[in-house]
Amino acid sequence: MTAPLHEARPGGPGSRVPDTQQGMRRRNLARVMHTVSAEGPLSRAAVASRIGLTRAAVSTLVDELIRSGLLEELGPERPGRVGRPGSALAVSGRGPAGIGAEIGVDHLAVCAVDLRGEIRARAVRHGTNRGRPPQPVLGELTALVRQVVAAADGEGLWPAGLAVAVPGLVASDARTVVRAPNLDWHDVDLGPLLPSELPSTVDNEANFGSLAELWLGDDTPRDFLHVSAEIGIGGAVVVDGRLLRGTRGFAGELGHVPVRPEGPRCACGGRGCLEQYAGEEAVLRAAGLSPGEHRVELLAERAAQGDQDVRHALRGAGTALGIALTGAVNLLDPGAVVLGGALAGLAPWLLPSLERELARRTAGRACAVTVSRLGSEGPLLGAAHSVVRAVLDDPAGVAGQR
Amino acid sequence: MTAPLHEARPGGPGSRVPDTQQGMRRRNLARVMHTVSAEGPLSRAAVASRIGLTRAAVSTLVDELIRSGLLEELGPERPGRVGRPGSALAVSGRGPAGIGAEIGVDHLAVCAVDLRGEIRARAVRHGTNRGRPPQPVLGELTALVRQVVAAADGEGLWPAGLAVAVPGLVASDARTVVRAPNLDWHDVDLGPLLPSELPSTVDNEANFGSLAELWLGDDTPRDFLHVSAEIGIGGAVVVDGRLLRGTRGFAGELGHVPVRPEGPRCACGGRGCLEQYAGEEAVLRAAGLSPGEHRVELLAERAAQGDQDVRHALRGAGTALGIALTGAVNLLDPGAVVLGGALAGLAPWLLPSLERELARRTAGRACAVTVSRLGSEGPLLGAAHSVVRAVLDDPAGVAGQR
């Protein structure tokens, strides 16, 4: 459990990893899995032509993947064209599964996703975790995980790994929660509290949310900026299909980008940070609601009912977001900006002012702003899929587990 | 000439590139070159233990590299330890060379760098290029290139490629200058104007400058933000040792990050952009100098002489840079911010206010600010080295050229 499961690095020309024939085999197994996974049922010949290997080579690769339970033979393809019909191959629906878990402020959720990307089992427990110590929370989570694993087992699936999304900053060891303000956790090592029978990783929920967007979003480009608002305003930068983490894992912090340099003081020491204008507390206050008792969910409700104070507050937040995103778009030139998490639900009232501000300030270099369709499901799905991706990226590594 | 020479991508698990034994061989040749290049003279056994291959395998790889003229055998190592001494291997000083060229506003420069990273030949021509059409400028540049190539040939070097640094935005085909305001060039395809006998690439000078910092800087981390001020304020983002280009190649634009959202109007359509406070024109004006006749170089001179108006103007620019960089540092969490190009010379007067502003606003997440020692040499060196890196990254591809 040293790094997030889905971030196995191939190792470039400067790397120390030797290149042997075993490595070549592993990478070609991964190529076959990726191809079949991405392009639906495919014959051996079709796979071969797509990845550039010969039919003979693909045959032996496929044999190995079928023996490992990662691929399935669906039977002969319906003959439409001339020539002998191929035998359709598909990713197995009865092999390894990725277990995703989410520790939310108000709930715990676990799900199992098979290699085809389908959710095959899930479990939720409602109830606040704010201020509760880690031990009982993780105890309950582990119970839910075992429940989901048992359900998945009933469908012929076995767990390849567990990924846990947490509303806070996670160290690069992928197990220590540095701080999670909404849970009031600080420097907690979750390693010993997680089910020991599964290889596990922990990561920030915004990170998993952005990966979900990358893997499951419609038409999401390989370079984009994901903006969500769970704790503070979390951004995530995805470059070339990889999540940018930064040297200390802090990358993607959008909440403390200066919007008005002489604005009100912020707890971070700066002035006029984005959070002062578009953070949960600030928006609630601007809408005339008391931050203590109300939550973000209420805003969408009120705005939909036509509450002018709320709408005004959201317009202001959109403008502030537009200013902060102008800087980010200038710096990164992303293919898109995606609003996710709680912001997705508020998009109808945020977008107009946000887009106006952004378009005005980035004339000619503008960038599409889209809304995630995953919404609050993002982190959980991203976690589960991170395990699935790890299997697709290195089928050989996982086949040995069983 | 489709992409910058140094950006050949290996192709991850999802890629279409098949993994064959030839590819494996190529990558292992690259590993040997990189290792010898980075860690000085090394015996075959030392290389083997470093890259994880056996001595026998490394022997055949080294044989091939010596036959191609990329490696040299220096003779027996001085025996210090027990056992038979190895035979020292070094990167050849008489093989391929990288030719770098720079089209500056006031000069043209060309140099040849060998695989060891040493400059072996150079040529400069002074005189302004502002407003001159591309054809005569490139004609002169080509003449300089041929002159440098001839000089390199006299030392037993042959040109492996040419990389040209341009003060403007270059399209992703690495040959078309989209716009270079200081030269008044727009949508010029330099391809036909470059020496046809060499594989050539064109790129922005700020990009090459940041790569020079990555490859030649002391202790430059693999993730950093490079800030220079040649045309406008060019930033460059380097992530994991790779230059971030963005979907349209615009990435790294720092000049139009909003600093004061209600500030003065900017030509870009926005308001209060960084360029309004820290751009060449703005700083000259704030210092009481007329932008038309004076240049950045003058500022360092005056500031050193104690000119209070100039120092005040630079302090202001530093503060604005600090605000803009706060956003960037929050978003990217880089290992360092490096001031390069013209900013390096102004650093003594920019740094105090810049660092104060940055430290105050990023308490706890602060980031070191350093000054490039390459200064104005960066772009030229980066260009030449980009060719050298391409050779190190794929020795087999280059050996065939000769």
Add this chain to the structure above:
DNA sequence: ACTATTTCGTCATGGCGCTTAACAAATTAG
């Protein structure tokens, strides 16, 4: 001085993984 030990570079052998070429099987086209 002489031997044992260590390390280096090379060679022969073998295993592994892909390619090539040939073939039987299953379909369409004429």
Add this chain to the structure above:
DNA sequence: CTAATTTGTTAAGCGCCATGACGAAATAGT
């Protein structure tokens, strides 16, 4: 019903690295 086309498998071959053994060249110990 035959020819053509495409699929999947098989056997032979080649490239590349690993293994193990060897001579060469140094140090360490007696």
